[in-house]
Each structure stands twice: as C-alpha cells, then as structure tokens.
Amino acid sequence: MARARYDDLHCGEWRKKKKKGVTGAQPCLACGGPYDSWAHVLLGCKCPGVSGAIITRHNGDLRALGRGVNLGRQARWLRLINAGRVEGNPDQATIPDWMMPGEREKPDMVILRGWPVTAGVPSGVVREFEGTPVQLHMVEFTCTSEARLDDRLQFKRAKYRPLRDRLRVEGWAVSEEVTAVAIGVRGGVHVDTAGWLGELGIEREADADKVINIWSGRCSGATRVW
C-alpha cells in the first residue's frame, strides 16, 4: 500500500522495467490484473487480501457517513445501511422484501424520510406517518480516483434511476435522485461534499468535518486501503 501511496508502482517499478527493456503496461503481481499502478492496488485489485481490504474501507467509510447522519436533522428517520456484517449479524438489505419483494439491487443506504425509527419497520408501502409524508431516499458512497470523481457520481446517479422507477410503480414516494457521495482514494475531497452531506441533514460544519476527516484521514494517512 505504501508503494501505491508514493507512486512507486507507477514510477519506480515501471522505470526499472523500462531500463531492463520491458515497456508497456505490466500486469499486477498480486492478481495478474491489467496494470500494476497505485489506482489498481487501491481500487481494483482482485487479490483476496487486497479486495477484502477495499471492501472493509468502503464499509468503514459508509458507517462513518451513517454516524454523521445520526448527528444531523435526519437522525430520527428509519435508516437502512448495507455496510457489511456487524458482530455476526447478516448483511442488512437496503431494499428488503417489505419494501419491494425480490429486489436485488442494494443501494448503500436508504433513508425513510418521515418514518420515525421509533415506529419500527413498516409492513409494506407507506405514504405517510401521522400526517407527515414518507419518502424513500437512496444514498451511494464511492471511493475512487481523484480524476474520476465526477464520472463515478454520474454513473451512480444513473445506475439507481431504474430502481427509483420500480419503487414508484410499487407505490412508494421516492426522491428524484440518489445522493451520490464520492471521496478521492488519496484523500481528495470533492468541492460539493458539504452540499451532499447537507442533503442528508448533516448541516453543522463541525459534524460534516467529523465525517470528512474520517474519510480523508483513512485514505491520506498512509494510503491504507483499510
């Protein structure tokens, strides 16, 4: 990971190979993947030890976002989060059967705005709770190369539009767009980040900073993937 952080994979190894007369893209030594670069190791390597760490990083960052939501104005609404197994509990489905039977897509987080967490889980489609409209809101978190942040955001927004439409057919009110949140894998923070957190009710600067510091600290400290 340290090699990826300091671009050794991209520069040092590559230059060494070039000296020996080897040119062009070199396969990853760990998984045989397409190109031995920092972006590959931090984002796409299929070697189980590395890919497991990539998933752990994603889940940790997503839980940090969930804790951030707990500090903000949407803390009281029921929230489903797909951030890996916790203490032996099974993965939490973010589109469970009571929401839509048989759905396979799993957004990272779904907030039932208007449905209090204290009311338990609804048994089916609900449009209001004691006079307050209930609306589903989907959230996606992604960690990617700094150069691709905007691409990934657009990809995530487009990816969940069909699910939004299926949920609407089922009878749910669903917000127009998923809130897509992206962080650069080397600690880069997108200029719109405060706006995304605001969409999730994290409005106080100190609360937003807590979440962002966890994300960028995790990535930029030593470019660990965990």
Ligand SMILES: [Zn+2]
């Ligand atoms: Zn690899």
